[in-house]
Amino acid sequence: MASEENKKQDSALSVQQGVEQPSSVNPALSKGLRKFKKDQFEVMDYVDGILKGDRAILSRAITLVESARPQDQEIARQLINACLPHSGNSLRLGITGVPGAGKSTFIESFGLHLIDKGHKLAVLAIDPSSKRSKGSILGDKTRMEDLSVNPNAFIRPSASAGTLGGVARKTRETVILCEAAGFDLVLIETVGVGQSETTVAQIVDFFLLLQLAGGGDELQGIKRGIMEMADLIVINKADGDNIKKAELSKREYENALHLFPALENGWIPKVLTASAFHSIGLQPIWEHIEEFVRLTQANGHFDGKRQEQSIGILNDTISHALTEGFFYHPELKPLLASYEKQVLNKEISPYEAAQLLLKKYFESLK
Numbered sequence: 001m002a003s004e005e006n007k008k009q010d011s012a013l014s015v016q017q018g019v020e021q022p023s024s025v026n027p028a029l030s031k032g033l034r035k036f037k038k039d040q041f042e043v044m045d046y047v048d049g050i051l052k053g054d055r056a057i058l059s060r061a062i063t064l065v066e067s068a069r070p071q072d073q074e075i076a077r078q079l080i081n082a083c084l085p086h087s088g089n090s091l092r093l094g095i096t097g098v099p100g101a102g103k104s105t106f107i108e109s110f111g112l113h114l115i116d117k118g119h120k121l122a123v124l125a126i127d128p129s130s131k132r133s134k135g136s137i138l139g140d141k142t143r144m145e146d147l148s149v150n151p152n153a154f155i156r157p158s159a160s161a162g163t164l165g166g167v168a169r170k171t172r173e174t175v176i177l178c179e180a181a182g183f184d185l186v187l188i189e190t191v192g193v194g195q196s197e198t199t200v201a202q203i204v205d206f207f208l209l210l211q212l213a214g215g216g217d218e219l220q221g222i223k224r225g226i227m228e229m230a231d232l233i234v235i236n237k238a239d240g241d242n243i244k245k246a247e248l249s250k251r252e253y254e255n256a257l258h259l260f261p262a263l264e265n266g267w268i269p270k271v272l273t274a275s276a277f278h279s280i281g282l283q284p285i286w287e288h289i290e291e292f293v294r295l296t297q298a299n300g301h302f303d304g305k306r307q308e309q310s311i312g313i314l315n316d317t318i319s320h321a322l323t324e325g326f327f328y329h330p331e332l333k334p335l336l337a338s339y340e341k342q343v344l345n346k347e348i349s350p351y352e353a354a355q356l357l358l359k360k361y362f363e364s365l366k
Contacts, residue, residue, distance in 0.1 A: 043078045050083060050181045055154055058181050062156055065173045080173050087179035088306070090122075091293065094200040096190040096226070097210030102236045103189055106210055106276035108144040113282045114185060115152045122183035123147070123155045124174055126190050154183060172203050172313055201229040202312055205302065206289055209233045211253070213245040227253075228260055231269055232288055238273035239280065246273045265301035267292055326361050335360060 046064070049057025065076045097103050104125075111121045123144070147153045156174065175186050190200045201207045209230035227233070233253050238246030253271045263269070270288055274281030296302035326332065339353040 043075055043082060046075075046079050047082045047180075050177060051086060053182050055181075058154065058177060059156070061177055062158075062170075062174050065177065066158065066170045076173070080176055083176050083180035087176040090175075090179045090184045090186045091206070091289075092175060092204040093185065093187045093289070094190065094204035094207045095187060095210060096200055096207075097236075098212065101210040101212050102276055103210055104144055106234075106236055106274070107187060107189055108147040109276040109279050110282055110285065111144075111147045111153055111187065112150065113279065114286065115150060117286075119185045120152045120183045121147075121154070121185045121187060122178035122181075123153065124171055124178070124186065124188045125155060125157045126171065126188065154178065154181070175203065202309060205296075205305065206292055207231050208285075208289075210236050211249065212237060213242060213249040227256065231267060231292055232285065233257075233269065233271045234281075234285060235271065235273045236276055239275035239278050243273075265296050265305075266299055267295055326358075329361060329364065331364055332357060332361055 041060070046057060046061045050061060061079060064072050064079065067073065067076070095103060095107060107123060107125075111123060114121055144155060148155050156178075158171070158174070171188060175188075178186050188200060188204060207229050209226060209232070211233060213235050235246045235249050235253070250271045250273055257269050257271065272281060272284055272288065274285060276282075293302065296305075327336075336357060339348065339357060342348045343350050343353055
């Protein structure tokens, strides 16, 4: 007679041991965070990790920079100051284009091409935030499957949070952190929403505009303001039956660029065709970027633009701080609501209400 233990093993209802499953957390990511608990990070912990190229620490530092918590903002300020001497050695590229132009596919193909040439690439992919829910999909990393697992690439999707031009407010600080971590190329992918995209030109060295062929009136789909900012226009998806349309679009854009005034830096914007999906035409794009860098470094405009951008950051930071200080002032909140009602009831003009509120704000600072 079989023992009771054997009966249990032979039963169809018995539970087998099964195979041990691996952790769902990336071991390379968890390794860097294991020695620190959430509240044990000091500024120098972040700095040391970033300078060593620790991606887990870099990701956590970027999250800190993007945080709106006052205590996080103070640590982030110290962190940026500590990393600043180690930054500035990368080439900052901005890429924008109409929705559907294939920005993510282009960035992955172009990024892998640059990595093959020995570069380390950081991609800051800015996703649009919903004005209604304040949420963002942040799906760019999933669309760059090969690039996201490459050891010489770092992809950071961030929400635009309603910032003009689709560029996250903290993108500038994130660039500093990525440069300190040793990335010599920083590529910023923007939302591609229209004229406000010109904001990206204020934080990059080279601005690439990605376009499609065969979309009707080629010059109607893009505003003059963006074209004037573009250092290079690339007609993407130039493959198969679309090659002739791409060449036609190329000629039309070249004719349009001739109507614009010459750039102060001496560069003449070019128009190229490429197929990111088939990795066609990527090397000429990089050669044009290298030519732009050589020209602008030789005539002094490269460093001059960086200096202008630094002053712009200074002014924008002051403006942002004043705006936040005004709208979050505890004494002004109820007063603002009261004046809003008076403006809606036409009891006072918006201009007069603004002056009274500003006067109250500056008096509170004395």
